[in-house]
Each structure stands twice: as C-alpha cells, then as structure tokens.
Amino acid sequence: MAPLPAPTPPDDAPGGAGPHRGSTGPDGSAAAPSRIAVRGTVVTEGLQLTDAVVVMEGDRIDYVGPWDVFARDADAGTYTVEELPEAALVLPGLVDLHCHGGYGVDFTASSREEIEAALPRLYATGTTTLLASIMSAPAERMVSACERLGELAGEGVIAGIHAEGPFLAGARCGAQPVEHLLGYDADLVDTLAGAAAGQLRTMTYAPELEGSDALVEQLVTHGVVPSMGHTDADVDTAAASLALAAEELESAGFDGYAEVPTVTHCFNGMPPWHHRAPGAAGAALDAAAEEEAVLEVIGDGHHLSPQTVRMLFNLLPEPALMLVSDGTSAVGLSDGTHRLGDQEITVSDGVGRTADGRLAGGAATLLDGLRSVVAAGIPIQRAVPAATSIPASLIGLADEVGQLHAGFSADVLVVTRDLEPLAVYRAGLRVEP
Known part of the structure; x- marks a missing residue:
C-alpha cells in the first residue's frame, strides 16, 4: 500500500x-x-x-x-x-486486569483445554486483553494454576496472571475461602512466581498481616505489582503500605509499567469508609487523589452504587481509576449454580453469592461495566481509558494495547x-x- x-x-x-x-x-x-x-x-x-x-x-x-x-x-x-x-x-479492545473466568470456565480450577475453548467467547465480549485471576486455594492448586496459565501467557493467549491471595485478611475474605488464607510465606511467593514463569503480574494482599512489608518488597523483586485488598487495615497501616509499594515500584523502574500499586475492587473487601475511621478505603482514596495508586472499580451496578462510581470519576484524576469485571465462570451464562475456585456460587439476577450470602465476584463483562459507568453519567471519553489504556499501562503494555x-x-x-x-x-x- x-x-x-x-x-x-x-x-x-x-x-x-x-x-x-x-x-x-x-x-x-x-x-x-x-x-x-x-x-x-x-x-x-x-x-x-x-x-x-x-x-x-x-x-x-x-x-x-x-x-x-x-x-x-x-x-x-x-x-x-x-x-x-x-x-x-x-x-x-478492552483490558481487564481482574477476571476469574467465564462461560463455565474458572481460571483456578479448569484445565488448559477448557480455558482455551472459553477464551474466544470471552474475547468476543470486547475484552481482548486480560489477566487470568486465581483464587486463594491449597498451595498445590495455586501452583498448578500458575503453571497452566503461565504457559498460555507465554504464548500470548492471555496477558498474564493475577493472584487474588492467599495472603488476605479473614475478616474481609469475601468469597475467598477462609480456610485457604495464609500468613506471609516467602517460599510460596517464590514458588508461585517460578511456576508462572515470569507471567505473574499482580497479587492482592492485606497490608495488616505480619510480614506484609517483606511481601511487598519480594513481589516487586519478582516484577509483580502489589494490589492492596481483602483487608481490615486501619487508615495508617493501609496508607503506609501503599506508600511503600509505590516507593519500591519506583525504585525498581519496571520498563513500561506504571510505578504505583493498585487497590483490588475498592470499597469491596474492606471496611466501609467512615468519617472518623476512614480505613483502607480512605487510604486508597487519598493515594489515588495524589496519583500514588490506581483503584479497581467494578462497574456492574451491584458491587458499587452508580452514585459511588460517579463520585469516584468526578473527584479523582483520570489515571487513578480502572474498570475491572471481577468476572467469574458465570459470565455469559444464565442464573444458577456456577464455580469460583474450589467452591460453588449461586447467581440470581446477575449477582453471584456464596452459600452464606457473601458477594462473589461478577457475572457481567467489562463492556457491561463500561456501559453502566456511562449510564451513571460519566462521559464516554472519560470512561473508555479506565477500561483500556490505564490498565494496559499498569502491566507494561502501554505501547501495545x-x-x-x-x-x-x-x-x-x-x-x-x-x-x-x-x-x-x-x-x-x-x-x-
């Protein structure tokens, strides 16, 4: 031409x-x-x-x-x-850094062949780049999942892996199986990173757990972006951990990566914000306002109210927010019983819950979330970067997707x-x- x-x-x-x-x-x-x-x-x-x-x-x-x-x-x-x-x-094409699966497939538990069969259906929803999120599970299950997904990431089929746990707070475990949560284990971190063959991109952790500072430093050494979440931390503990993560990332100078930590599904999996006890949510908002953290926002209309989503977009700078789906195996399927890691969840009217009623991931696509955010009153020119260029920059793909x-x-x-x-x-x- x-x-x-x-x-x-x-x-x-x-x-x-x-x-x-x-x-x-x-x-x-x-x-x-x-x-x-x-x-x-x-x-x-x-x-x-x-x-x-x-x-x-x-x-x-x-x-x-x-x-x-x-x-x-x-x-x-x-x-x-x-x-x-x-x-x-x-x-x-949309970029989703927190997705557990879809169309009957769970990234923690399903086979490589099952995942490969489901991915085209997920991509056809508009999400052309994703991190495969794995749940807290027995160590051997998490290692095995990292091996399968690491191979797919190495072949360019997915963009990498997000580990949601296992170093999370039991008090704010959400749908994470509390029996599989662990205290800091440096050997397990090394094993997971090794099994992923360099494709572990982000990990959610609770900053109040003993050893969390060492965990943050170790994650950055492995090229993994720390993501605060599923935490019961007070505002000072959370703020200090986010500041440490930002400092470590900046010092490491990941080529092409944003030099800030993320916050896993802000407001979900943490104490409600209170004007006298702002907690982890308050620390996250403060850091995001200074562009020292990027907040995950689940825009499905269930995890956050439209008013909360509108507030976040109206008050925080553009680089501080990214949309995620937190999609589960229920994405693309009708209401009923579906899989999330080692457990079953029930989806009704598009909302997934565990057997004891806890909110359990999402049943909507990232495009569904983008549509809801625009419907909440956010201009499409502002909403689209939160589902595209901002998440891409966090995992070193700012010049690619x-x-x-x-x-x-x-x-x-x-x-x-x-x-x-x-x-x-x-x-x-x-x-x-």
Whole structure:
C-alpha cells in the first residue's frame, strides 16, 4: 500500500508505534495477514473523532484518522472496508486486569483445554486483553494454576496472571475461602512466581498481616505489582503500605509499567469508609487523589452504587481509576449454580453469592461495566481509558494495547451508541463467540 500518513497523523488524530506481539488469532495460533478498514466514530485517548477510520494491516494498526485522508490513498481500494451502522463507535479492545473466568470456565480450577475453548467467547465480549485471576486455594492448586496459565501467557493467549491471595485478611475474605488464607510465606511467593514463569503480574494482599512489608518488597523483586485488598487495615497501616509499594515500584523502574500499586475492587473487601475511621478505603482514596495508586472499580451496578462510581470519576484524576469485571465462570451464562475456585456460587439476577450470602465476584463483562459507568453519567471519553489504556499501562503494555494508534496491536471493539457489541478484532482477526 502507498504510505498513509500514519507516522504524522492530523493534529486531531492519534498516532504512534509499539512493539509487535506477532500475528496470532484469538487462540494464539498463526494467522494469515488481513487488510481491514473500520469506518465510524473513533473513541480513544479522550478523543471522539467522527467519520474516522481504523486501518488494520495484519496484526497491527496501520492508520487512525479522518476517513477522507484514507480514501484518497492509492491503495485504499485494496482494503476490506467495514461500513458500520450509523452512530456506531470504534473503541480500543478492552483490558481487564481482574477476571476469574467465564462461560463455565474458572481460571483456578479448569484445565488448559477448557480455558482455551472459553477464551474466544470471552474475547468476543470486547475484552481482548486480560489477566487470568486465581483464587486463594491449597498451595498445590495455586501452583498448578500458575503453571497452566503461565504457559498460555507465554504464548500470548492471555496477558498474564493475577493472584487474588492467599495472603488476605479473614475478616474481609469475601468469597475467598477462609480456610485457604495464609500468613506471609516467602517460599510460596517464590514458588508461585517460578511456576508462572515470569507471567505473574499482580497479587492482592492485606497490608495488616505480619510480614506484609517483606511481601511487598519480594513481589516487586519478582516484577509483580502489589494490589492492596481483602483487608481490615486501619487508615495508617493501609496508607503506609501503599506508600511503600509505590516507593519500591519506583525504585525498581519496571520498563513500561506504571510505578504505583493498585487497590483490588475498592470499597469491596474492606471496611466501609467512615468519617472518623476512614480505613483502607480512605487510604486508597487519598493515594489515588495524589496519583500514588490506581483503584479497581467494578462497574456492574451491584458491587458499587452508580452514585459511588460517579463520585469516584468526578473527584479523582483520570489515571487513578480502572474498570475491572471481577468476572467469574458465570459470565455469559444464565442464573444458577456456577464455580469460583474450589467452591460453588449461586447467581440470581446477575449477582453471584456464596452459600452464606457473601458477594462473589461478577457475572457481567467489562463492556457491561463500561456501559453502566456511562449510564451513571460519566462521559464516554472519560470512561473508555479506565477500561483500556490505564490498565494496559499498569502491566507494561502501554505501547501495545489499550489505544488506537498506528503500530499498536489491531485490537478493536465496535459497538453501538448504546455500547452493545457489534464486532471484535483481536490482533487483526475477527473474534467470533
């Protein structure tokens, strides 16, 4: 194709370049190059570009910008042009750093073959990049899960692993099986990181547990981002731990990573905020306001009220928030009994609970959460980065996914104006459920 102006796009169009991750399909297999142009209203990086186009060449984005500029190029006719319904939006593929599974598959317990079969269905919901989250479980089960998922991450099928535990507070365990929670164990941390073969990206921990400072330091040494959560800590303990994690991450200088810790599903799995006892939630909000932490927000309308979500987006700076699904094996399935790690949960009206009534993960997709956040009154230009570029930056993928830029992976989500999915491309290939 004759050169398009991708290296020097118009002032109102995004551009840029990133390293290749290879021409792979949704299951990680080799794929033939494709040449596709998706025309519509492009939403990325806080911009909304009308009558624009995203041009995909193989597994890379080749150009993003005005349709008329693309149409004048001599080779434009060699591309398959996807003409979208009026008012359709083109977004970056979504990035989910907290997802336990979907379509009957649980990342802690299911086999590699089961996971590989379910992933295309998850990707077809619009989440083209995810960390596979594992639950607190017997050590051997967690190690085995890290081995399976580490292999998939090494092949580029998933982006890595999030361990939610086992170093969590029993008083705020939520759906985490309390019998599998442990005190700090340096040998187990080394074993999990080794089993994951460098693909353990984040770990949730409770800062009030003895040895938590050593845990934070050890995690950073392994290239793992500490994520405070499932904690009963007071505000001073939580604040000190977040500050330590930020200091350790900054000192380590992870290439491409955001140098701040995260907070696992803020407000959930911690004491309610109180004006005289702000607790871990208060410490998290304070750190986020200073851009010294990034808060996970489950936007499904059940874990947090729409008013709380709106407050967070209105009061905190953009880089301080990311949307997650906390999705379980129930995602994509009807109400009923489903699996979460080693236990069963019951989903009713889209809400999952354990046998004793505790809230148990999510049954909604990340796109569902994005839709709910926009419905709560947050402009789409503000909401989209929380589900794309911000989480991508936390795991070293800021130059690869989460934005519609020339040179980035061709991960593209096409939705209606009401944020209902129309088409999903992952590495330039159409993903079918």
